[in-house]
């Protein structure tokens with residue numbers, strides 16, 4: 359809590375702030391950035407919300423998402439940068455330039471692989487989501503929650519817990535979410551927008567991903583992949599197709615699931631999930647990424663094909679899984 363007091367005093371002193379999330383943004387990232395933006399604006403601060411990446415189209419249904427700015431070389435340096443849900447500097451894209459320029463930085467995050475790259479770091483893996491940490495911070499700062507802020511703040515807690523199903527759910531999640539629902543967040547609406555809003559083409563992609571599904575280690579390890587041409591075929595981008603990795607984990611025998619999606623030639627995003635004992639954040643860290651024990655990821659770069667490059671990763675994970 360010492361860090362929280364330090365964060366509050368930094369915020370009180372700053373005029374112009376930038377609140378920044380991670381590249382390839384997910385619900386927690388978007389929710390944390392926009393909740394802080396709305397909360398701190400309500401306190402009279404000048405705040406720019408930012409993510410140096412495109413926003414997945416389903417999230418554009420929520421208020422203020424159009425305000426998330428990208429990095430620009432002409433941008434004025436803020437007095438303070440608050441980085442949320444990002445475990446290392448490379449996760450914030452070109453906003454790393456602000457770190458290099460010496461902008462005072464606060465990091466708020468729940469990833470256990472966080473490298474503590476801010477001047478003040480509030481990093482706590484006990485929280486389900488960064489959005490839950492933002493909720494606690496704004497409560498301490500006596501921010502008034504209207505329906506819109508409640509909705510924005512709710513999104514990150516819901517999405518990072520798989521809509522209250524994952525092992526990061528504890529009683530504090532329900533307590534905090536109960537407050538947000540009382541303040542006006544509508545769980546049914548959020549679930550509809552995020553879970554029941556699929557494009558038909560996503561099903562075709564799922565069919566391709568199912569065709570590529572393989573299991574190893576007596577069924578304990580399931581993996582699949584999609585190459586760039588699969589996405590091109592249906593006119594979808596790689597960030598419009600997520601969630602397949604959790605489907606792989608749902609196979610009864612599976613402990614570890616891996617899904618690879620090729621974003622451009624020579625580069626793929628790798629998503630890792632585990633069910634009850636295997637720490638996938640360690641694997642992700644080895645390959646230059648990060649995350650949590652049960653959900654982690656990294657970027658795989660390669661010269662030849664994805665399938666060949668993936669073989670090495672599959673082998674590495676299989677060996678470690680067999681040891682357990």
Ligand code: AMP
Nearest residue numbers: 629630647648649650653654655656657
């Ligand atoms: P994903 O599989 O993309 O849903 O990511 C699962 C978790 O791993 C999330 O908490 C991400 O923040 C984290 N993660 C994914 N990719 C990376 C990466 N390249 N570097 C660090 N963390 C990552």
Ligand code: MN
Nearest residue numbers: 384386387443
């Ligand atoms: Mn995230």
Ligand code: MN
Nearest residue numbers: 386443488518
């Ligand atoms: Mn998160």
